[in-house]
Amino acid sequence: MKITRKCKTCAKEILREKSNKNVFCSRQCILFYKDPKQEKILEKSNDNDFYYLLGLIATDGYISKKENKKSQRCNISLHKNDEQVLLDIQKNYGGKIYKFYKANKNVIRWQILNQKFINYIESTGISNNKSLTLNIQKWFKTLNKQQKLSFIHGVIDGDGSISFSVVKNTFRSNIIIVGASYKFMKMLFDEMKLLNIDCTFADRTKITKTWHVTISGRKILSALPIFTVENQKLNIRRKMKNYFTCYDYYTNNKPLQNRLRYPSTQ
Numbered sequence: 001m002k003i004t005r006k007c008k009t010c011a012k013e014i015l016r017e018k019s020n021k022n023v024f025c026s027r028q029c030i031l032f033y034k035d036p037k038q039e040k041i042l043e044k045s046n047d048n049d050f051y052y053l054l055g056l057i058a059t060d061g062y063i064s065k066k067e068n069k070k071s072q073r074c075n076i077s078l079h080k081n082d083e084q085v086l087l088d089i090q091k092n093y094g095g096k097i098y099k100f101y102k103a104n105k106n107v108i109r110w111q112i113l114n115q116k117f118i119n120y121i122e123s124t125g126i127s128n129n130k131s132l133t134l135n136i137q138k139w140f141k142t143l144n145k146q147q148k149l150s151f152i153h154g155v156i157d158g159d160g161s162i163s164f165s166v167v168k169n170t171f172r173s174n175i176i177i178v179g180a181s182y183k184f185m186k187m188l189f190d191e192m193k194l195l196n197i198d199c200t201f202a203d204r205t206k207i208t209k210t211w212h213v214t215i216s217g218r219k220i221l222s223a224l225p226i227f228t229v230e231n232q233k234l235n236i237r238r239k240m241k242n243y244f245t246c247y248d249y250y251t252n253n254k255p256l257q258n259r260l261r262y263p264s265t266q
């Protein structure tokens with residue numbers, strides 16, 4: 001005999017056989033019961049970390065759909081070296097971690113199935129064929145300054161590099177963001193300029209089919225706000241360390257060995 005029962009997650013009334021087991025109205029409700037952090041991800045959209053996450057999704061993320069299944073997944077895949085940031089993201093927002101650590105493959109993937117979050121991502125303009133069509137200008141304009149800076153930090157950690165070298169006693173440093181979408185890269189450049197970050201925009205489409213936003217040498221100091229956003233805990237430590245190595249060189253001129261000062265990121 002069927003009776004009216006309440007979904008264990010959302011309390012919606014459903015007709016089910018009488019039993020002592022928990023009942024759920026949908027697959028999402030089963031998922032959220034097992035992984036409550038995942039359900040609450042959109043409630044954290046006032047945190048600056050949320051925008052870092054979206055920056056990372058805009059660059060190293062993708063939305064996939066399994067055949068025969070209605071539900072979409074949002075994934076971020078990174079090299080094993082940067083597994084720390086995905087584990088931190090899982091701690092904050094739930095989701096699953098998959099490690100593919102074999103001989104030639106060193107990939108770690110974070111995956112989330114919250115459909116409302118995925119709908120939100122799609123509404124921002126971060127779409128599946130994003131490398132060429134990414135155009136999120138409208139959404140980006142709605143963010144406040146700290147959220148914009150966090151998003152840019154996420155983009156740098158996704159598709160950017162922060163490097164330094166010493167050649168013939170000359171210290172060289174670069175932050176380079178690489179992207180295939182003109183619209184996205186031009187927006188990033190324009191917005192970084194508005195944030196007083198001293199960067200340049202270069203067309204490398206003839207060589208590598210990409211556009212570059214670069215911050216070179218001492219100009220790297222102007223990027224400090226990106227790496228010091230209030231209450232932002234998420235970052236790739238390896239890149240953070242490189243940034244502050246450069247920052248310290250230009251501000252203190254300390255010998256190389258003593259230049260590893262960067263905020264603790266527990």
Ligand SMILES: [Zn+2]
Pocket residue numbers: 007008009010011012024025026029
């Ligand atoms: Zn439910």
